[in-house]
Amino acid sequence: MSRSRHSTKKFAEQTEENVLLEWREGVTLDKYFIIIYKEYGNYEYEYLNEQAVEKPFANVVGLEPNTFYKFGLYGTNGTAATRGATSWIVARTLGETVRQFPGTLYPDNSGFASLVVLPDSLDDWWDQCAYVLTIDLQCPIKSIDFDVGESVVVIERGEEELVLAFGKMALDSVFRVHKKFHYFVHVDPDHCNITSLEDKFIISRNDDSVGIMNEIITVSEEATWPTEAFYPAETWVRLVSIDLKPYQVSVCPPKILLESSSTLSQNCATSVSLTENELGWNLDFEANYTSGICEANQDRLCETRLFQTHLWQNDFGIGIVENLSCSVRIDFYVEFAVFLF
Numbered sequence: 001m002s003r004s005r006h007s008t009k010k011f012a013e014q015t016e017e018n019v020l021l022e023w024r025e026g027v028t029l030d031k032y033f034i035i036i037y038k039e040y041g042n043y044e045y046e047y048l049n050e051q052a053v054e055k056p057f058a059n060v061v062g063l064e065p066n067t068f069y070k071f072g073l074y075g076t077n078g079t080a081a082t083r084g085a086t087s088w089i090v091a092r093t094l095g096e097t098v099r100q101f102p103g104t105l106y107p108d109n110s111g112f113a114s115l116v117v118l119p120d121s122l123d124d125w126w127d128q129c130a131y132v133l134t135i136d137l138q139c140p141i142k143s144i145d146f147d148v149g150e151s152v153v154v155i156e157r158g159e160e161e162l163v164l165a166f167g168k169m170a171l172d173s174v175f176r177v178h179k180k181f182h183y184f185v186h187v188d189p190d191h192c193n194i195t196s197l198e199d200k201f202i203i204s205r206n207d208d209s210v211g212i213m214n215e216i217i218t219v220s221e222e223a224t225w226p227t228e229a230f231y232p233a234e235t236w237v238r239l240v241s242i243d244l245k246p247y248q249v250s251v252c253p254p255k256i257l258l259e260s261s262s263t264l265s266q267n268c269a270t271s272v273s274l275t276e277n278e279l280g281w282n283l284d285f286e287a288n289y290t291s292g293i294c295e296a297n298q299d300r301l302c303e304t305r306l307f308q309t310h311l312w313q314n315d316f317g318i319g320i321v322e323n324l325s326c327s328v329r330i331d332f333y334v335e336f337a338v339f340l341f
Contacts, residue, residue, distance in 0.1 A: 014120075016065035019091045021058040021073070029075030029084060034058050039068040039090070041103015042113035042182055066095025066117050068180065092178075094120045098133060100203050109194065110142075111186035116203060118179040129168040129252040130337055132209040135183075136161055136202040139192035144185045148174045152181075155341045163209060165339045167251040210251070211340045217242060217256075217332045219318075227321065237321055244314040244334060252337035256318070259331045 013020035021034075032055045037045035051060070055075070063069065074086040101115040118131070140159040146152055151170035155163040166175070174181065187194060219240040226233030248254050320330065 014091065014094055016094050017063050018059060018061040019063065019069065019071075019093060021060070021071060021089065021091070022056050030077050032058070032073070032075045034060065035072035035074075035086070036060060037070040037072075038064075038101075039070060040101035040115055042115070042184070044103050045070055063093050065093050066097060066099045066119065067101075068092045068115070068117060068178075092117070092120065096121070098203055098205055105194065106186075109189045111184070112194065113182055113184045116181050116183065118175065118181075120179060129171060130210045130339070131166045131171070132206040132339070133164040133166075134161065134204055134206045135164065136204075137185075138202070139187060139194075141192075142186045142188055144183055146184075147182045153339060155339075163206060163341060165209065165341075167337075167339075168253065209340050211338050212335055213338055214257075214333055214335050215248070217244065217334050219332050222317065235321060237319055239317060239319050240332075241315070241317045242332065244336075246314065247338070248334055248336040249314045251339060254334045254336040257333040257335060258318075258320075259333065 032053050033050055034053050035050045036048040038048055039045055053059070053073075058071070058073065060069075060071065068090060069092065070088060070090050072086045072088050075084045076082055077084075095117075096119050098119065099117045101117070103113045103115070105112050116133075137160045144154075144162065146154070146164075148166075148170060151166060151174045153165040153167075155165065157163060219242050222239040222241055224236055224238045227235045227237055242256070244254060
């Protein structure tokens with residue numbers, strides 16, 4: 001029997017209703033086929049069908065949006081007896097909504113495992129870098145567990161509703177490759193009939209549970225030095241360090257706000273700018289969404305924002321160039337995200 005080597009496979013295209021697979025390596029055979037399974041529950045798979053395809057592309061159409069599938073690719077030479085080895089690959093279709101796929105009920109009807117598939121695109125998530133879901137259980141539960149560890153914050157809202165909050169930790173790790181997770185639920189079968197799951201355990205996105213807070217912060221001055229060779233120097237560099245509180249960095253990378261104001265006349269050219277990377281630490285200078293240079297407006301007030309590089313790094317420094325002849329005052333604020341529960 002002729003057996004093929006495992007092929008190199010990749011996704012050539014994904015839409016809401018089709019997945020286009022490409023594989024090029026392997027022994028050349030007469031015919032090629034693809035077996036299609038739909039994923040549900042805790043890695044359970046429902047057989048759908050088998051189709052003949054053309055190598056090197058397999059365009060699988062008629063699929064459901066926002067759904068994970070397992071595809072088996074194999075080839076034959078003449079008859080089924082010469083079937084080659086099957087290569088497996090898991091892929092998903094695209095979609096904008098949250099979907100869940102409950103698995104087989106436990107033998108005593110006390111619960112089940114469910115696959116939850118999140119939207120494929122993260123584009124709308126990074127502004128607040130948090131994603132919140134609500135599960136409407138429709139009946140009291142005895143226990144519920146998740147396979148995402150400490151990456152999810154679970155809040156109970158009564159006996160029949162849960163709020164699941166995922167911060168940037170989950171977006172950076174758990175959902176970086178496959179945007180899905182599982183939950184495992186147990187109920188009292190005498191008080192909760194889960195033999196029909198269509199109208200139970202409704203899951204939906206909750207956009208109103210993330211808020212932005214603003215607090216003033218105290219900085220520690222590390223060093224100062226002049227930028228000019230003559231005396232008295234007007235422009236100085238001031239290196240400051242900032243320590244944020246754990247709750248200010250637990251959901252999203254915070255944004256630091258500098259407000260600079262002059263106590264002198266409006267003709268004073270107040271300005272503040274950030275120094276090069278080597279004069280600060282744990283900052284993302286490329287992610288500034290306003291200019292790093294802060295020029296005074298008519299109110300002699302200017303501001304610039306910058307991002308912290310890492311979510312969990314709450315100690316960092318900023319190098320600031322300022323004109324001391326204008327009696328510049330700089331206040332530091334932090335904008336950070338919180339879950340509103």
